Amino acid sequence: MSDIQQHALQCRDAAQVLAQLSTQAKNDLLRGMADALLADADAILAANARDLAAAQEKGISGAMLDRLRLDDKRLAGIAQAVREVAELPDPVGLVTREETRPNGIRIQRVRVPLGVVAMIYEARPNVTADAAALCLKAGNGVILRGGSEALHSNTAIAGALKRALREHDVPEAALTLVEDLRRETMVELLQLTDIVDLAIPRGGEGLIRFVAEHARVPVIKHYKGVCHLFVDASADPELSLRLLLDGKASRPGVCNALETLLVHRDIAPSFLPQAAAALRARGVELRVDDAGRAFVPHAGAATDEDFAAEFLDLILAVRVVGDLQEAIDHIRHYGSDHTEVITTRDSNNAERFVQALRSAVVMVNASSRFSDGGELGLGAEIGISTTRLHAYGPMGAESLTVERFVVRGEGQVRHPDLL
Amino acid sequence: MSDIQQHALQCRDAAQVLAQLSTQAKNDLLRGMADALLADADAILAANARDLAAAQEKGISGAMLDRLRLDDKRLAGIAQAVREVAELPDPVGLVTREETRPNGIRIQRVRVPLGVVAMIYEARPNVTADAAALCLKAGNGVILRGGSEALHSNTAIAGALKRALREHDVPEAALTLVEDLRRETMVELLQLTDIVDLAIPRGGEGLIRFVAEHARVPVIKHYKGVCHLFVDASADPELSLRLLLDGKASRPGVCNALETLLVHRDIAPSFLPQAAAALRARGVELRVDDAGRAFVPHAGAATDEDFAAEFLDLILAVRVVGDLQEAIDHIRHYGSDHTEVITTRDSNNAERFVQALRSAVVMVNASSRFSDGGELGLGAEIGISTTRLHAYGPMGAESLTVERFVVRGEGQVRHPDLL
Secondary structure, three states: OOHHHHHHHHHHHHHHHHHOOOHHHHHHHHHHHHHHHHHOHHHHHHHHHHHHHHHHHOOOOHHHHHHHOOOHHHHHHHHHHHHHHHHOOOOOOOEEEEEEOOOOOEEEEEEEEOOEEEEEEOOOOHHHHHHHHHHHHOOOEEEEEOOHHHHHHHHHHHHHHHHHHHHOOOOHHHEEEOOOOOHHHHHHHHOOOOOOOEEEEEOOHHHHHHHHHHOOOOEOOEOOOOEEEEEOOOOOHHHHHHHHHHHHHOOOOOOOOEEEEEEEOOOHHHHHHHHHHHHHHOOOEEEEOHHHHOOOOOOEEOOHHHHHOOOOOOEEEEEEEOOHHHHHHHHHHHOOOOEEEEEOOOHHHHHHHHHHOOOOEEEEEEOHHHOOOOOOOOOOOOEEEEEEEOEEEEEOHHHHEEEEEEEEEEEEOOOHHHO | OOHHHHHHHHHHHHHHHHHOOOHHHHHHHHHHHHHHHHHOHHHHHHHHHHHHHHHHHOOOOHHHHHHHOOOHHHHHHHHHHHHHHHHOOOOOOOEEEEEEOOOOOEEEEEEEEOOEEEEEEOOOOHHHHHHHHHHHHOOOEEEEEOOHHHHHHHHHHHHHHHHHHHHOOOOHHHEEEOOOOOHHHHHHHHOOOOOOOEEEEEOOHHHHHHHHHHOOOOEOOEOOOOEEEEEOOOOOHHHHHHHHHHHHHOOOOOOOOEEEEEEEOOOHHHHHHHHHHHHHHOOOEEEEOHHHHOOOOOOEEOOHHHHHOOOOOOEEEEEEEOOHHHHHHHHHHHOOOOEEEEEOOOHHHHHHHHHHOOOOEEEEEEOHHHOOOOOOOOOOOOEEEEEEEOEEEEEOHHHHEEEEEEEEEEEEOOOHHHO
16 A cells, blocks of 8 residues: 555544534634644744745745745734634534425435545645645545645644644544655545545646546646626726726736626727726736727737636736627636626626526626635635536535435335335 | 537537526426427337347346336336426526625525536436436436447437427437447547536446546446445334335345345344344345354355445345444445444434444435435435535435526625725
């Protein structure tokens, strides 16, 4: 048996203990984890400094280096996030439906943990604590496979969390950090079909494609967000502009940022020049189709690739469409099923937009930036699923459980005639 | 582009039409499908006769030949089942949760179809109609890949169903029967990751392993049922015997039949001889562990393989256990996460049994044979999932949908300070 298989089996055994912990015990554990992170702050920040130095030596800089960096404030934020997970409702044991059948058997649908969740992620060391907290809250064992750039940080964080597990008499294999970062070991992990119940990849397109290609265990993808705003003919221009600026310029590097603006041709002559000026004032580069450039003469031309792109940057693709249907067709063709927004005063058009699109989150007159577990009331999120199965859109603790059936009777049988 | 990819793309396009049909339109379509099956009875039965003749020539007999056989009564049953799916509640559009956030945005969780479902199955031609009806009810396109033994039957059934689609102005690609039954074509289908949203294999272990191994699209397995009955020390012997006979002898060839009996040692001396006599009277062969054979002297010895086996036959493995925990440990080790039953008068033990086991269906004092979509109130089932993700246990129409988020606001943004 390989090391990774052995670790995964230990995690599965530990998950059986976790699955039966009381809500109180799990919440105490989570608060203990938050305390342990703060108690180990010096060691975690020292480990992070080693990762940062190695990353700089490798020439890593900018946004990626920033994602890797921890400081006192960020670490306090991580501990606070773990503490907040403790405050969330416990999804395990929740009775979602009850029914008594004509034969008298009583049926309950009850949420149970998935079992073992494998998180595959890249440079952000906060995911180590965030994902562990949500998985444990939902009674799951968790196997964490982070990026090599963050290995020292992740090891220090996992060390603190494991101490809390020991102090709360939970087998520490419930949280298993993979320290062997060879690709073949990840592939082996992704193929442990009788041990790992779900793999969640979070990171760039390359990582997600690699996981999807090699996994034999179920995968919920957290894929790119090519989010659209469609400004309908009847839209309030001021409201539309507000959503546009919030969606594109408030934090362009996140998956719920806008990437494409579609404008109805009736409103384009008045809206586009105003929008272009406001966006440019915030440093946004526009890539505009031919019809749109009549109103934004100095903009670059949008290519087919621009409409399919997740820029994650201060760049916006813009297209003028003839009607709602053309906007819908565009989104169906180029969209990534993540988040789409319509601004309109026409409730029929709003309904048509909602019904015709199958994206995980569809917004009417609200910013795409609300497509987030916290903003949508889940308390915390392990990611945003673009897989239309199990969970679609922001995934919270409940999405780390599944409903099963509990049936209680007084000796009912299906074929009493045969007895 | 290959044929199968082209067919799948057409099915995906058709699914967009289906996803927006009203409940009334879908139910009319389903009733039209039931009528078409009856109208085509002669052609379907003639096609089935060709399949039966070919199967007999190949030496197929017994249960497998019986699964393949259609007659007037069975066809009427299939049509009736489709009609009953029309009567079920429509899961699409169901608002499962609503919340208004402090900032005033209104969030709904709304059920939407999965998209395109690929059913991979073996000899039963009724699956062609059953699966099509449930998938269409839930607004999904369906790709049906049945076994070669049933190809003529399936083609005739699909022909009738497609006529109903045309008559109801639904693109007939919404129901796509794969007629190219080469394995490499099935593999290609299972790897159409941007087109097929879910593959459901139903059949023997070999088929399911093949699908799980080759699929790159999400798979919900409908795997074997190694179902257990644990007779606790405090169990009512008469009630336990009734559940045992119903579970083992009423229909041994189905996945919710009992395969293993675990008996508490305190009740074994009185219960086992009585149970053995009743089972033998119904032709059931017993394979018993050493402790049990003290009370059933003429039984064969149970091997480790017997305890892991899904016999699907009049064979029962029997083991005497020292206590509830030993029963739980046995089921965790040998079980298939399908259905487990405890008979007991001790409510604490019942609760411990329910909590400690993670099987899809856990029963207290009720027959394992109720582990079925119809019996558990789903109306109809597309199978029984043993994958602990998305759906776990019997899967009905609702399990062919997923919740997504619809958000309505009045111009709310996440960072008003930035505007």
